Amino acid sequence: MEDIVIIGNGISGVTAARHIRKICNQFPNIPNKTITIISSETDYFFSRTALMYVYMGHMTFEQTQPYEKWFWEKNNIGLKKGRVTHIETDRKTLILDDGSEMPFDKLIIATGSKPNRFGWPGQDLKGVMGLYHKQDLDNLESYAPNNRVCKRAVVVGGGLIGIELAEMLNSRHIPVTFLVREDSFWNAVLPDGESAMINRHIRNHHIDLRLGSNLKEIKADENGKVRSVIIAETGEEIACDVVGLTAGVSPNIDFIRSSAIETNRGVKVNRFLETNIQDIYAIGDCAEQHEAIGNRKPVEAVWYTGRMMGETVAQTICGNRMAYDPGHWFNSAKFFDIEYQTYGWVFAKPGTHEKHFHWKHSDDTKCITVSYNSLTREFLGINTFGIRMRHEVFNRWLNEKRDVDYVMTHLSEANFDSEFFARYELEILSAFNNQLQSV
Amino acid sequence: MSLTTPDAQTLTFLQKVALLSGIAGLFIMLLAAFNIHFPNRALFLALSLGLIALGTIVFARQMYLKKSEGIKNDGVWFKSISSRGLIGWLTGVVITGFYIVLYFYPQYLGLATANGANTGLISLFDPLSIILNGKPASQWFVYGTLYTLAILIFGYKFMLKYRHNRYQQLRTVSVMFFQLGFAFLIPEFMARLNESPDYNLPYYDLKSIWPLNYYLFDSWSIKGFLSSGSLGLSLLIFGILSIFVISPILTYKYGKRWYCSWVCGCGALAETVGDPFRHLSSKKLSAWKIERWLIHTVLVFSVIMTTAIIYTYLGNDPNQYWLTRQTFLFSVGGFLTVLFVVVMLFKRHEFGKDAWYGAIGYFTVIAALFILYYSGTTDHVFLIKSSTLRTAYGLYIGSIFSGVIGTGFYPILGNRVWCRFGCPMAAILGFQQRLFSKFRISTNGGQCISCGNCSTYCEMGIDVRAYAQKGENIVRSSCVGCGICAAVCPRGVLKLENGSLKGRVTSNERLPGNAVDLMTLIHEK
Numbered sequence: 031m032e033d034i035v036i037i038g039n040g041i042s043g044v045t046a047a048r049h050i051r052k053i054c055n056q057f058p059n060i061p062n063k064t065i066t067i068i069s070s071e072t073d074y075f076f077s078r079t080a081l082m083y084v085y086m087g088h089m090t091f092e093q094t095q096p097y098e099k100w101f102w103e104k105n106n107i108g109l110k111k112g113r114v115t116h117i118e119t120d121r122k123t124l125i126l127d128d129g130s131e132m133p134f135d136k137l138i139i140a141t142g143s144k145p146n147r148f149g150w151p152g153q154d155l156k157g158v159m160g161l162y163h164k165q166d167l168d169n170l171e172s173y174a175p176n177n178r179v180c181k182r183a184v185v186v187g188g189g190l191i192g193i194e195l196a197e198m199l200n201s202r203h204i205p206v207t208f209l210v211r212e213d214s215f216w217n218a219v220l221p222d223g224e225s226a227m228i229n230r231h232i233r234n235h236h237i238d239l240r241l242g243s244n245l246k247e248i249k250a251d252e253n254g255k256v257r258s259v260i261i262a263e264t265g266e267e268i269a270c271d272v273v274g275l276t277a278g279v280s281p282n283i284d285f286i287r288s289s290a291i292e293t294n295r296g297v298k299v300n301r302f303l304e305t306n307i308q309d310i311y312a313i314g315d316c317a318e319q320h321e322a323i324g325n326r327k328p329v330e331a332v333w334y335t336g337r338m339m340g341e342t343v344a345q346t347i348c349g350n351r352m353a354y355d356p357g358h359w360f361n362s363a364k365f366f367d368i369e370y371q372t373y374g375w376v377f378a379k380p381g382t383h384e385k386h387f388h389w390k391h392s393d394d395t396k397c398i399t400v401s402y403n404s405l406t407r408e409f410l411g412i413n414t415f416g417i418r419m420r421h422e423v424f425n426r427w428l429n430e431k432r433d434v435d436y437v438m439t440h441l442s443e444a445n446f447d448s449e450f451f452a453r454y455e456l457e458i459l460s461a462f463n464n465q466l467q468s469v
Numbered sequence: 470m471s472l473t474t475p476d477a478q479t480l481t482f483l484q485k486v487a488l489l490s491g492i493a494g495l496f497i498m499l500l501a502a503f504n505i506h507f508p509n510r511a512l513f514l515a516l517s518l519g520l521i522a523l524g525t526i527v528f529a530r531q532m533y534l535k536k537s538e539g540i541k542n543d544g545v546w547f548k549s550i551s552s553r554g555l556i557g558w559l560t561g562v563v564i565t566g567f568y569i570v571l572y573f574y575p576q577y578l579g580l581a582t583a584n585g586a587n588t589g590l591i592s593l594f595d596p597l598s599i600i601l602n603g604k605p606a607s608q609w610f611v612y613g614t615l616y617t618l619a620i621l622i623f624g625y626k627f628m629l630k631y632r633h634n635r636y637q638q639l640r641t642v643s644v645m646f647f648q649l650g651f652a653f654l655i656p657e658f659m660a661r662l663n664e665s666p667d668y669n670l671p672y673y674d675l676k677s678i679w680p681l682n683y684y685l686f687d688s689w690s691i692k693g694f695l696s697s698g699s700l701g702l703s704l705l706i707f708g709i710l711s712i713f714v715i716s717p718i719l720t721y722k723y724g725k726r727w728y729c730s731w732v733c734g735c736g737a738l739a740e741t742v743g744d745p746f747r748h749l750s751s752k753k754l755s756a757w758k759i760e761r762w763l764i765h766t767v768l769v770f771s772v773i774m775t776t777a778i779i780y781t782y783l784g785n786d787p788n789q790y791w792l793t794r795q796t797f798l799f800s801v802g803g804f805l806t807v808l809f810v811v812v813m814l815f816k817r818h819e820f821g822k823d824a825w826y827g828a829i830g831y832f833t834v835i836a837a838l839f840i841l842y843y844s845g846t847t848d849h850v851f852l853i854k855s856s857t858l859r860t861a862y863g864l865y866i867g868s869i870f871s872g873v874i875g876t877g878f879y880p881i882l883g884n885r886v887w888c889r890f891g892c893p894m895a896a897i898l899g900f901q902q903r904l905f906s907k908f909r910i911s912t913n914g915g916q917c918i919s920c921g922n923c924s925t926y927c928e929m930g931i932d933v934r935a936y937a938q939k940g941e942n943i944v945r946s947s948c949v950g951c952g953i954c955a956a957v958c959p960r961g962v963l964k965l966e967n968g969s970l971k972g973r974v975t976s977n978e979r980l981p982g983n984a985v986d987l988m989t990l991i992h993e994k
């Protein structure tokens with residue numbers, strides 16, 4: 031019997047636990063294991079990505095939990111509520127906040143992220159919050175239940191979580207001022223045409239979008255609650271009841287820094303997701319690769335990579351030492367009503383020999399950007415807005431190193447929109463051909 | 470308290486007017502129900518229906534056209550009506566009450582007693598009934614009119630809600646068309662034909678297929694068809710072809726959605742009037758277990774009941790039918806046996822654990838046939854009168870289950886209670902869908918973020934997310950193909966498709982992204 035302990039019941043930790051159990055069930059020759067997941071956040075795994083839908087009234091919190099209670103018992107996965115305050119690597123023991131200890135044979139660190147706070151004056155006032163944990167949602171619910179209690183909210187930070195928070199507040203008719211440091215929304219990731227389209231879409235939802243605006247400070251009222259924010263560039267003061275800080279996330283590993291485990295921004299791991307200490311692994315948002323994989327960042331804070339790391343580490347723990355190999359990059363998001371998917375790499379600013387083809391529909395809610403090598407014409411990636419595409423098809427084309435002309439003429443194979451939806455492949459293809467002629 | 474809850478949607482001025490208009494329309498009906506006599510009933514009926522329709526249409530336009538196109542589920546769990554709040558429960562009680570009166574106490578609606586004239590609410594509908602079929606209204610005419618009106622106006626609302634989604638719009642137009650034409654107008658015109666002595670057609674909604682239409686093979690119905698010349702005969706043949714030929718072919722090609730979400734009247738009401746309640750269906754595993762037992766029990770019951778009914782009247786008038794009781798019983802038994810054997814031989818694998826359900830159902834019916842054969846007398850089957858069996862089915866399944874519970878409980882159990890737990894037609898189509906259909910819901914590789922919108926809004930209580938997050942296609946007998954899971958998914962993960970049978974059921978622990986097949990790898994070691 032081997033005791034596997036996992037810190038963190040997010041997608042990474044839970045995927046690891048599920049797969050370890052699954053492999054053990056399937057292959058009786060593997061030594062049996064106890065599995066325990068510790069988390070200080072909630073009793074059961076829930077989908078962090080669905081937090082917004084709870085506040086917007088689309089779902090109840092229970093509905094964000096992918097597994098019913100019986101699932102954990104049936105699969106013999108122990109759940110423990112508690113916060114780990116220290117890891118004693120020599121004794122292979124965890125210290126919990128209630129003073130208790132928990133020994134382990136193998137440890138998986140999957141503690142996720144926490145919202146960034148850049149030392150803004152007033153960042154700890156009442157009514158100032160990030161959006162990451164369940165507690166942030168509860169906080170938001172009490173400070174911004176409706177537009178009488180919260181007359182205006184200011185969201186600071188123009189990334190994926192910021193725009194979700196703006197949409198959430200907007201759904202309760204709370205006026206939102208959205209401060210974005212860049213001069214166009216998320217333009218460190220999105221090419222200009224796409225970013226500009228999203229700017230317009232945000233404004234169409236009556237969000238007061240302020241581009242190129244930084245937060246200077248947050249001012250308090252007499253009760254220590256937020257009263258207003260000051261914008262750095264203009265000195266303008268905006269009265270508000272809630273401030274959302276959504277300027278990115280960083281690994282949630284402060285309690286580990288006091289241990290012998292090597293850390294930098296995150297917990298340092300090799301391609302096998304092993305830390306410098308034997309039998310201790312780190313996965314998900316909190317793991318940092320020694321060397322970035324391909325064009326990826328060393329710390330990847332997305333759902334899918336957490337899941338894949340969980341799948342991979344389960345193999346290693348069950349005796350099949352396996353390197354993390356995430357394959358082709360993909361991701362998706364939704365900006366108010368516009369869905370976004372990406373496959374392969376499309377950079378905001380094309381690099382050398384990288385060329386972009388951009389098409390936008392006249393209704394200003396659909397567009398695609400295709401990236402390819404201008405010398406070899408190899409297809410490199412696609413961003414698509416308002417049109418769903420098939421993951422499996424793009425994965426295959428990227429594997430086969432198809433050229434851009436093939437991709438453009440076969441685009442309809444990749445369409446994943448619902449039946450009877452209007453199709454745009456012909457329009458896109460003719461725009462593509464015209465562009466070629468005009469060059 | 471009210472300070473800390475999310476705002477109830479504030480109504481615009483026009484919405485308030487619209488609400489008033491709808492209430493005024495209902496008020497006219499209420500007055501009629503309390504026997505207030507209207508001087509010009511045609512005018513007041515038109516006024517009442519018109520005000521209700523106008524109110525709903527204006528209200529819906531205000532609600533959706535002012536917002537951008539997209540998913541409109543904001544505040545669903547905060548509104549009392551759609552979150553099992555006080556208004557939700559009250560609505561449930563009112564609808565349930567209406568059904569009880571309709572089915573069991575139509576006299577309170579003003580149904581004429583022998584030779585008298587209608588009074589009350591039913592009399593308000595006399596003018597329309599006389600225009601359409603030449604006779605005064607019955608409680609069923611009132612019900613049919615209100616049912617059709619509800620589907621039309623709430624169908625319009627639904628189309629506005631999903632104005633960015635062509636699939637939703639088209640299927641809604643389709644159910645509106647079938648309800649208005651097939652369920653409402655055509656039967657009325659058939660009743661007109663019956664004024665001639667050559668015709669004696671039974672009430673027949675062409676799109677309502679046996680066993681949903683459980684009275685199709687009743688003695689009076691068959692006699693009616695057979696005494697209505699070639700038209701009657703063709704209608705009867707159409708009824709038989711519908712279940713044995715047309716529906717298997719269409720279900721093979723498109724899945725059961727062709728019926729449940731594009732044609733059926735029960736489905737039409739569920740998808741339009743019932744749309745605000747779809748998230749209330751239970752997704753628990755336990756609910757799924759209850760569902761499978763209940764729906765298949767109803768199916769078995771309906772098959773046995775219909776067989777017993779036909780068996781009885783074949784015996785009562787042996788000279789009138791070329792079919793004898795013995796031949797009939799043997800053909801039913803033979804048909805079911807061939808079906809069972811073919812499924813077990815060729816589809817055993819797809820059937821999996823559910824084979825038990827099939828086997829139990831099959832043997833129950835066969836046992837019943839045996840008992841019929843050896844114990845049936847002219848009017849007694851299973852030692853009770855066959856008409857008692859038929860009455861029991863009509864009462865418990867036809868009225869209480871499908872009407873009172875099926876619709877009355879929309880605001881409590883969700884909008885497809887009947888379709889999910891009771892409808893024998895859904896059971897048959899579901900069986901075909903699981904085993905012989907090109908239909909599936911494809912999942913999009915590794916894109917699922919397990920958010921659960923799909924499961925929440927699946928009216929059939931399918932835990933769609935459980936499949937999507939594993940990258941498995943959804944091939945479930947209960948899926949009615951409403952397409953809402955695909956619509957609400959924020960990551961574009963789901964697509965309803967008809968494709969080849971090969972690779973329809975995928976079981977894919979490895980999602981695209983990870984470059985190796987994890988399960989086979991460890992297997993090789």
Ligand SMILES: Cc1cc2nc3c(=O)[nH]c(=O)nc-3n(C[C@H](O)[C@H](O)[C@H](O)COP(=O)(O)OP(=O)(O)OC[C@H]3O[C@@H](n4cnc5c(N)ncnc54)[C@H](O)[C@@H]3O)c2cc1C
Pocket residue numbers: 037038039040041042043068069070071072078079080081082112113114115140141142143161162163191194282285313314315316330331332333334336362363918
């Ligand atoms: C609002 C929002 C929307 C998002 N949307 C998307 C999206 O659309 N697509 C996408 O790809 N990604 C999205 N993400 C990112 C995604 O949710 C994360 O990448 C993912 O949840 C990380 O999973 P994880 O298992 O690594 O960590 P987490 O989910 O953060 O889980 C870690 C758990 O460990 C617990 N924990 C931490 N320290 C301790 C301790 N010392 N003791 C005990 N327990 C501890 C934490 O409380 C937490 O419960 C979103 C994130 C947010 C906040």
Ligand code: SF4
Pocket residue numbers: 910926927928929930931933943947948949950951952953954955
């Ligand atoms: S699985 Fe999807 S299409 Fe099928 S019934 Fe449920 S919501 Fe409708």
Ligand code: SF4
Pocket residue numbers: 916917918919920921922923924933934937938957958959960961962963
């Ligand atoms: S399929 Fe879509 S709606 Fe369902 S859980 Fe996955 S991402 Fe959410």
